[in-house]
Amino acid sequence: MRCWQRAIGYACIAVCASVVVGCAGYSDRVRDARAALDAGRPREAVTIFNQRLGVETAKELPSDIQGEKVLYVLERSVALQSLADYELSSRDLEVADKQVEMLDFTHSTLDDISKFMFSDDSGPYQAPAYEKLMINTLNMVNYLARDDLNGARVEARRLAVMQQFIKENDPKHAGVGSAGSYLAGFTFEKSRQPGEALRFYDEALQYTDFQSLVGPVVQLAEQDSYRGERIAQLVAAAAKNPAPAPPEDTGELLVVVGYGRVPAKIAERVPIGLALTMGSMYMSPASRAQANQVAAQGLVTWINFPTLPKPTRMYQVPNFAVDQQPYTFDVPVAIDDLAVSAWRETKGKMIASAITRVVTRVLAGEVTRRATGGGTLGFLASLGTQVAMTATDTPDTRSWSTLPARIAVGRVRLPAGQHVVDIAVSGEQRRQTVTLAPGGWAVVNLTVLR
Amino acid sequence: MTCKVLGVSRLWIAALALSALSGSVGCAHSTRAVRGDDEPGLDYAAMSTGLDRRDLQRMLNENMERMRTSAVVQRWASENRPAVSVLPIKNETSEHIDSSLQALISDVETKLIEWGGVRVISLENQQDLLAQIRKQYSEGFDPSQVARWGKQIGARYFVTGKVYTTDERVGDQRRVQYYMFMQVIDVETGEILFQNKSNVTKAIVRD
DSSP states (O other): OOHHHHHHHHHHHHHHHHHHHSOOOHHHHTHHHHHHHHTTOHHHHHHHHHHHHTOSSTTOOOSOOOTTHHHHHHHHHHHHHHTTOHHHHHHHHHHHHHHHHHHHHHOOHHHHHHHHHTOTTOSOOOOOHHHHHHHHHHHHHHHHHTTOHHHHHHHHHHHHHHHHHHHHHOGGGGGGGHHHHHHHHHHHHHTTOHHHHHHHHHHHHHHSOOGGGHHHHHHHHTTOOOOOHHHHHHHHHHHHSOOOOOOTTEEEEEEEEEESOOOOOEEEEEEHHHHHHHHGGGSOHHHHHHHHHHHHTTSOOEEEEEEOOOOOOOOOOOEEEETTEEEOOOOOEEHHHHHHHHHHHHHHHHHHHHHHHHHHHHHHHHHHHHHTTSHHHHHHHHHHHHHHHHHHOOOOOOOOTTSOSEEEEEEEEEESEEEEEEEEETTEEEEEEEEEOTTOEEEEEEEEOO | OHIIIIIIHHHHHHHHHHHHHHHHHSOOOOOOOOOTTTSTTTTTSOOSSSOOHHHHHHHHHHHHHHHHTSHHHHHHHTTTSOEEEEEEEEEESSSOOHHHHHHHHHHHHHHHHHHOSSEEOOSTTOHHHHHHHHHHHHTOOOTTHHHHHHHHHTOSEEEEEEEEEEEEEETTEEEEEEEEEEEEEETTTOOEEEEEEEEEEEEEOOO
16 A cells, blocks of 8 residues: 555545544533433432533532533533432532633633634633523522531522622623522521521512512511612502511421523524625624635535524423412412523624634645645545634533423411422422421522423 | 655644544543641641631631730639630621631630639530520520520630621622621620630632
8 A cells, every 4th residue: 555545544544534533522421311300210310410520429518629510510510410419419509600700710711712713612611690690599409408508598698799790791791690689689588687687688679579578578577777769669659558567477488490491502504605794793893704715616515503492491490388268379480481582682693703713624634634734634634624623613502401491489477387389380280398487588499300 | 755744743743633632622531539637738728718728727826815915814724723614606708617717716725724723614515505596696695695695504704706707709800808706705694704706818810
């Protein structure tokens, strides 16, 4: 065999090998876990996430939470919450919280370049605003379900720091944390810090009409002078129809339900023409001209990029009963809508980077062809270059895909003593007995990830 | 030969460049367990914005040193070894540092014992009461409970504290300023006989 033929053979093997070992997208790697959750088997989903993390059980964390592992930890935390394993869920969320923050800080210009050059999912994962706020929100649920106000207060403070950061840097997303604000308000109310509670409730009411807050806000306003816009309105309305103070021998029950799942990103192929229509405004004039030229020559026909499938599911309103007496939830907070709107905002940029990468591949192939002297050898080398670059290019389908689509809260004042709480959501039911002390409180949670 | 020198070597260069490229996209790490004694500076480096042993010891030592030279310790000297108990230190921060603060209770007790002049009554053996105190802390501190706890424990004074934070995130940086307050409380009157504050700042900054 002639030397160049042997060399081409080796090159082809190398290219094929890189195709074989080339990574599937994130959504492919969590597909099995999502299927398990769809089938109502969260325990199986936890096992799959454990495998992805390289650990035997959910009690373990990998020694090194790098790359996608932070997402697997986040994914596992919600599956653990749905199994009512609040302690381990808290541990996962706290570890992931720190890692997500560090990833934000370590993100560099080089990462942006590599996103445009090599692969959409190269570089550290940058969580959108709603995901960051959901870390503290879900962890507050974990602590409140365990009757731990200390831990819930820490999460509430962390939420406040992040809310403030988002308000200052990304004001249009300031409202994504209304469920968290409600829980933070509840946490401070039960910690007997009425001022803090009112501040959080004011924030929650700014974005969601939580009817269950009317009574508590009016009572808290008697203990603290804080008057945000919504608080002032409620207090003024209550002054016209004053309600009696709650009897001392009663307690409060808060039911927090998470159900459904936010849509998970998937890879989608669209014709280059359509992609250019959607993404060209995010490209520089030079890149746009280059892409148009490559498309016109027929060198590129398809663009692969991540997308969110259209939500097709209608969620039924969950319900709950206490001692067989039915109660209603407040209007649920739609986390899936937040995911969709966050995606819409980055969609154009992602398509633009996908186009840029494809054009880069074609140009790199051309450079290789010329460098290797053209002809058959040049053609094969060019092809190899393009195949290898394609193999390393995966659409960025990374997202926290086990987040519940909706979060609903229901709140009832009940006589002190033992009560049986029944919750029904997404075809799953849970019965839990709670004991309320006079002036006390209890939080019951059900998370159903389907 | 030209083929060998130019064509093939170029091809291999291209293949190697691609391999390097693929390698740079993924990343491999190796980890190992280390011992603080074997790794100089391990205990010195800040790993996060949380409080580590060094921060806690620094804040505690500063507070205890102030307490040692305060009027309340002189008063103890004239009271023939009054009974003192150390209550949990309240976490009012944005970090989950409860277990670290729990560990500080023993450090405070150790210091008090080293000074002499007081009898230290540990709450370790009174878990029910400790749980009650923690719950009370959690749901808002009620000063009227202090006298009741004092009687139950048999303590004349309580040493306690709380840690607060100012937590800010700006751009690519996060700064957490910790303030540790330590107090000595007269069980009978609820009067604060000593109070001191020490500070530590932790941050994640961009190099």
